[in-house]
Amino acid sequence: MKHLPSVTELLEAGVRFKVNTESQCLLDLRFSGRVLEIPQLKVEDWTEILFRNMVALEQCHYPYQSYITDYVAVLDFLINTGRDVDILVRKKILVNWLGDSDSVANLFNSLWKNVTHSNFSSDYSV
Template sequence: MAMKVEKNHSRIFWFLRKCTLTMPTLYIEVFTELVFRNLIAYEQSYRVDPYVTSYARAMNMLIDTDEDIAKLVRSKVIVNHIGSYEEAANMINRICKEVVLKHLYYAKEWEQLDKHFKDYWPKKIVKLKRTYFHSPWSIIALFAGIVLFILALLQTIFTIKSSLSK
């Protein structure tokens, strides 16, 4: 149940650095909720370290809707065997209801992620992607525009050079 934050530092494009949360694969089955609830009850009643409770809370913090489950399935963090993504999201959100957690075991990792995504450049890059690059056609149009701009600039330079040399 270990979660780890890895930062990819690029020397040239420092503003494009990535922050990745790695975690083990969770197989969502019919009895997943029952198993989690029993393990959480055990941790709550016998005063052991709350590893399972922290993991369930972390997954609850990551998942709100069926779209979140779909993203986690695509990234191979979750393997969904119970059917719809909405059903899986509801099951994950129900696990930690009315559970008291005094200390999140993954607090350090969450602080690192929070610090990274509240930074200036990651917010701006995400906004740029969502606004202008939401489809492959917009990226193709950008490259076509850059090529046309460079060609127009070269044509202007050669026209000025040829008129000066006369």
């Protein structure tokens, strides 16, 4: 996976976003018929710490089973700006408890920095 368009770019291309309420699994992203369904994620003060630790665990001990790392990469591609966050909040995909949309965008953009990862799951292939 080299690059995915951002939420804004996908919306402009005619992709619709919908919260996936059928699954209890955060990783259960679905794309069908120009609709991208994403389970709801609450972004809180501890979200960054949780994801950083889970990515570090996968990178060190489970490099070929890196489900959280793949998920973080997809979110990094999808979320580039506060506008991307605002769209996902309006669609109830993100619940922003940080308050500032740009802070949420910066959180996801910083999570992927310094991560070496080349074994993306085919589940996220485009």
